[in-house]
Amino acid sequence: MQFIANDIKKTVEETIIPIINSLINGTDTDEEIAKETGIKLNVVRKILYKLYDLKIANYKRSKDPETQWFTYSWKFEKEELIKQVRDECEKDLNTLNQELDKEENNMFFVCPYGHIRCTFDEASDEEFLCECGEELEFQDNSEIIEHIKSAIKETESDLNSFTETVEQ
Structure with a gap:
């Protein structure tokens, strides 16, 4: 059981905390966070949406007029x-x-x-x-x-x- 707890703690330390730190430091898009932390983009997105579900992260969606792609700007809700x-x-x-x-x-x-x-x-x-x-x-x-x-x-x-x- 201790092995599982250590494994979970290691996962948190290696993924969630760096993502939260990136948000706190002003990095706001999932691509930038993935690049900055070295964590796979799909993992970053999953964690960001989990933080959103917990109401400790929020996002704004905007559409690039040239590419018509949506960009999500994330913000950590410290309060x-x-x-x-x-x-x-x-x-x-x-x-x-x-x-x-x-x-x-x-x-x-x-x-x-x-x-x-x-x-x-x-x-x-x-x-x-x-x-x-x-x-x-x-x-x-x-x-x-x-x-x-x-x-x-x-x-x-x-x-x-x-x-x-x-x-x-």
């Missing part, structure tokens, strides 16, 4: 990317804080065979028995709470670092 990253981080933080609240304000019971995990009220409704017939056991969720708190700190740190970087 939209910043907005999307911030929105995603805030959404993640909201979800993590809700999970933390649930973990801190409930007692949990689990099946010894891992079939279910439920709150005290849910366990009480089932008379502290799992669907498999085993008695539910109290679960110390302090590790889960610490894991969520750690994820919150990491997400907040990432958001702060990102904010500092884009404001420079």
Whole structure:
């Protein structure tokens, strides 16, 4: 699995990032980007349209009066990317804080065979028995709470670092 992740990271570093950098630096046509980056034109076009689908790139189409060919001038939408990253981080933080609240304000019971995990009220409704017939056991969720708190700190740190970087 790590091999696949590394392969994806390498592909991103070798294709998407150079294309975005070209757009940021003012190169605006797919042919110029392909020439500047050394990436095949059809790959550049696919990535540009993917960036367009993500709303972080936009284009204007113009027709050459002599050749009657269309030219697409691309623009990187930095503000939209910043907005999307911030929105995603805030959404993640909201979800993590809700999970933390649930973990801190409930007692949990689990099946010894891992079939279910439920709150005290849910366990009480089932008379502290799992669907498999085993008695539910109290679960110390302090590790889960610490894991969520750690994820919150990491997400907040990432958001702060990102904010500092884009404001420079």
